[in-house]
Amino acid sequence: LLQVLRFPVVQLHMSRTAMRASEKDFENARNQLKLLMKDPGNEVKLKLYALYKQATEGPCNTPKPSMLDFINKAKWDAWNALGSLPKETARQNYVDLVSSLSPSSESSSQVKPAAANEKQPGSENIIVTSQDGITKIMFNRPTKKNAITTSMYKEIIHALKAASTDNSAITVFTGNGDYYSSGNDLTNFTDVPPNSIEETAKNASILLREFVDAFIDFPKPLVAVINGPAVGIVVTLLGLFDVVYASDKATFHTPFSELGQSPEGCASYTFPKIMGPAKAAEMLILGKKLTAGEACARGLVTEVFPESTFQKEVWTRLKAYAKLPTNSLRISKELIRSNEKEKLHAVNAEECTVLQGRWLSEECMNALMNFVSRKSKL
Numbered sequence: 344l345l346q347v348l349r350f351p352v353v354q355l356h357m358s359r360t361a362m363r364a365s366e367k368d369f370e371n372a373r374n375q376l377k378l379l380m381k382d383p384g385n386e387v388k389l390k391l392y393a394l395y396k397q398a399t400e401g402p403c404n405t406p407k408p409s410m411l412d413f414i415n416k417a418k419w420d421a422w423n424a425l426g427s428l429p430k431e432t433a434r435q436n437y438v439d440l441v442s443s444l445s446p447s448s449e450s451s452s453q454v455k456p457a458a459a460n461e462k463q464p465g466s467e468n469i470i471v472t473s474q475d476g477i478t479k480i481m482f483n484r485p486t487k488k489n490a491i492t493t494s495m496y497k498e499i500i501h502a503l504k505a506a507s508t509d510n511s512a513i514t515v516f517t518g519n520g521d522y523y524s525s526g527n528d529l530t531n532f533t534d535v536p537p538n539s540i541e542e543t544a545k546n547a548s549i550l551l552r553e554f555v556d557a558f559i560d561f562p563k564p565l566v567a568v569i570n571g572p573a574v575g576i577v578v579t580l581l582g583l584f585d586v587v588y589a590s591d592k593a594t595f596h597t598p599f600s601e602l603g604q605s606p607e608g609c610a611s612y613t614f615p616k617i618m619g620p621a622k623a624a625e626m627l628i629l630g631k632k633l634t635a636g637e638a639c640a641r642g643l644v645t646e647v648f649p650e651s652t653f654q655k656e657v658w659t660r661l662k663a664y665a666k667l668p669t670n671s672l673r674i675s676k677e678l679i680r681s682n683e684k685e686k687l688h689a690v691n692a693e694e695c696t697v698l699q700g701r702w703l704s705e706e707c708m709n710a711l712m713n714f715v716s717r718k719s720k721l
């Protein structure tokens with residue numbers, strides 16, 4: 344979607360035979376568009392696309408793309424919405440729309456270059472280090488707010504398996520940059536070929552189940568150092584952590600309904616236990632975003648620290664805790680958690696099955712499409 348909606352609309356090839364009286368205006372409008380400095384937003388870009396198609400080809404005449412073909416579906420919807428609008432009217436509307444976007448002060452300016460690709464070649468999205476008795480697993484994709492890709496889920500499963508038998512006493516999750524993590528990378532589901540949708544949902548469900556199982560079964564104290572906002576799965580998983588330290592700039596958000604999805608990470612079971620059903624429903628059903636203080640008051644967070652001293656205080660403490668006898672730490676955790684394990688695995692399996700269905704739903708597909716088109720840039 345980002346590429347197709349990229350601006351200026353050089354991809355919109357014009358059928359010259361379709362132009363008549365206002366050919367010059369139409370041509371000028373196209374050129375004017377290329378000189379715009381400001382992104383008019385996706386809504387306008389789709390309108391321009393639709394008017395262009397209508398003006399040059401007439402009413403929408405192509406088959407409706409599949410729900411998961413986000414780019415073409417958005418474009419088709421926009422064009423189809425113009426119904427039987429005459430070509431001349433569409434051409435005039437196109438010219439008017441471009442003119443409304445182009446204050447004269449902008450017309451001679453340079454075209455703004457497209458945003459640079461921020462992906463750093465060879466960079467690691469999960470960084471695992473082991474020092475002072477602590478294995479640290481850090482989300483390291485700060486330009487994407489540490490959103491978790493399919494390969495990151497696999498890397499984390501692998502890192503947890505390795506940490507469960509290494510020499511460290513405790514294992515800590517944290518994020519690099521301003522976010523702890525924005526949760527599942529929503530583009531994991533957006534470039535799926537239409538004939539692989541069901542298989543992709545099934546594979547994602549299997550991966551999610553294995554991922555959450557790795558947390559349920561993790562034998563050592565698991566600590567979250569929440570350096571900033573946390574969204575989605577990284578929040579639900581906190582019910583499986585033993586200790587959660589948060590900066591006072593952290594927030595906790597599970598916008599599942601907004602996304603047409605449902606809770607995972609065993610939160611449908613752990614959250615009502617931790618904070619009571621009414622407070623859990625407010626987060627998991629209604630998507631209320633909590634401050635660190637609120638999350639602490641609800642028992643999801645162990646302690647909140649001022650941002651200015653957060654890293655220093657937390658790591659000093661953790662280094663001291665990591666010197667405690669490792670077997671004792673492990674056995675105490677086992678005592679606290681073992682009675683729940685079977686139940687947690689069952690809850691995980693059920694949540695993954697339900698989510699697999701949600702990912703195939705129109706509500707979810709529309710939400711993903713909205714996210715991708717909202718984030719589209721010139």
Ligand SMILES: CCCC/C=C/CC(=O)SCCNC(=O)CCNC(=O)[C@H](O)C(C)(C)COP(=O)(O)OP(=O)(O)OC[C@H]1O[C@@H](n2cnc3c(N)ncnc32)[C@H](O)[C@@H]1OP(=O)(O)O
Binds near residue numbers: 488496528574575577
């Ligand atoms: C297979 C297992 C599946 C398990 C399922 C889990 C469910 C969940 O985790 S649900 C939660 C999903 N996450 C979200 O809904 C968050 C979506 N992101 C946002 O709402 C916003 O990006 C933000 C509030 C986190 C940050 O907003 P802000 O305005 O400060 O920054 P942006 O310009 O939006 O973001 C910078 C950059 O990062 C990209 N990005 C951020 N979050 C995600 C994400 N979750 N997935 C993919 N990409 C994300 C964003 O698109 C920007 O990229 P560009 O600079 O290239 O536009």
